[in-house]
Amino acid sequence: MEIRPITRDELAVWDRSISRGFLRPHVAPATEWREIQFEPGRMQAAFDHRDPTPEGPRCVATFRSFDAELTVPGGARLPVDAVTGVTVNSTHTRRGLLSGMMRRDLAAARERGLPAAILIAAEYNIYGRFGFGPATRSTGWRVDVLRARGLRAGLPVHDGHRIDFVTLEEVRKLGPELYERWRPTQPGAIGRPEHWWRVRTGDLDLPGFEWKEGFTALHRTADGTVTGLINYTVDEKFDGAYPDCPLNVRDFLALDQQTANALWKLAFSVDWVRHVVVPSLRPDDPLPLLLNDPRGARPHEDDSDFTWLRLLDLPAAFAARRYTAPGRLVLDVTDPEGWTSGRWALETAADGTGRTTPTEDAADLALGVGALGTLFQGADTATRLAAAAMVAELTPGAAGRADTLLRPERTPWNPDSF
Structure with missing residues (x-):
């Protein structure tokens, strides 16, 4: 076994190995995506030199990290080592491959002067042994619109505000600036690079990422300042002759509660919508309390720990x-x-x-x-x-x-x- 950083020429075999490791061998090669992500020394792999393929030794484990910024309480951005793309093919588990790649990466992060590392844990019991602990939680809601009876009347909103649907080009132009103003207000948030916005607006194809165009609306105050964004899709579903559509919120940003109230009012007023599904919100977000009947909101099934942090x-x-x-x-x-x-x-x-x-x-x-x-x-x-x-x-x-x-x-x- 050999653990080492890969070269750009090995991106294709690394990509296939990560697909196997995430149990998705059917996914098409993500060539353009891997090229964008490539940074010398930051993509590791484990190679098995026994019985090599015509392309060379078998790539049986993957690991990637990149420098990011994590918002901490108070709004400062802490430089961190973001760990992702961690897989070990099922044929090569329990051989210390993950341990070797992780310890090499964390040691290099310390040498670069980074105070911490972060990752998202697919399984709870893997990363504690490397010093990581849960540092954010994802809390979502499924709201039955009829039972909840909509939002309470009189919730404060900005005088003279407006909400407009925008094009994908407008999202790529205005979304990043809004997010950068929102990010310091939320501990646990990380940056969204340009390619994040490209993937989520359909400008960059990522095999295995099921994207479809939804609705994106921007909230503006009376002077035209953008203070919020909501992105959602609606699944066409009928119960006999009766509309029974779920509205699925994919992104929600609000710089203040008045903006949030106005955006939620939009979501709960869409014709045909019977359920508003919000997979992830801040755990102390007041959304259920905005409803006439908070019992109409039940926890989303994906509620769980999310980002893990390792102090260095x-x-x-x-x-x-x-x-x-x-x-x-x-x-x-x-x-x-x-x-x-x-x-x-x-x-x-x-x-x-x-x-x-x-x-x-x-x-x-x-x-x-x-x-x-x-x-x-x-x-x-x-x-x-x-x-x-x-x-x-x-x-x-x-x-x-x-x-x-x-x-x-x-x-x-x-x-x-x-």
Whole structure:
């Protein structure tokens, strides 16, 4: 077995291996997509040199990473190593291939000075052993429009606002600027590169990505400023002679609640629509409370942890985010690689700034670096993790104090796969 970065000439075999690893051998080659993604040294593979094919040794595992920016509590963008495209063909599991690729990539990220790494876990039990912990959650809703009886009357909206359907060209022009204004408001959000917008507006074909043109509407305030976007599709479905169509929300951005109210009013007023399906929203989004009967909204079946975070440099990461209260907490951290192990004093000030420094003081909380990643973004509370025996409270009341310091104004959420 050989683990190494691939060359551009090996993109085709890497692409076929990733399709096998994701159980989609029927998908056509994604040649243009892989060319766009290629960055020397950032696409790894494992090659089996036994019984080679005419093209060379068999590619049996894949791994890719790229530099990204993660919004942290307070709005700062933390540079991170984004890990994706991780597969091991079923013929070659349990041979340390994933471990070899992951450790090589994380070590290289630390050498580049990145404070953290992120990924989206297909399975819960894989990545904790590498120091990752759940850092965002995806919470969605299925709303029965008749049972919910629509939105409550009188919800505040912008005076003189307007909502218009726009063309795909307009989405590619105006969408990125809106997203860049929205991103600092949402902990857990990551960037959307140009090719993200191209794929989702049909300008770039990605085999295996089932795209169809939907409806995209932009919200503008009275002065013409774009403050929101909704993208949805409607499936034509009838129950006998009665319309029974689901409206599927694919993207929803709103810079303020007044904009969100107006966009939701549009979604709930479309003729023939019986269900509004929102697969992913911020966990504390108030959508159900906007309805006349919140019981008409039931949780979407895809509710789950989503983005996972691996801290690599505690002083750099904790200095980047903001804090809700002044205080001091000593953390005893364990790390499978030893990179963040030790006792650290987290000190936060009244102005929202904070820092972590090594200390010999007695610890208040003991936890693994994965659990610390969860607390860093505010995806869960130390009190809850302590109750689940995922954090050890060494000083009475320390978990509650940690929650006071680390609680973000908005629950972290990432609307995008990568």
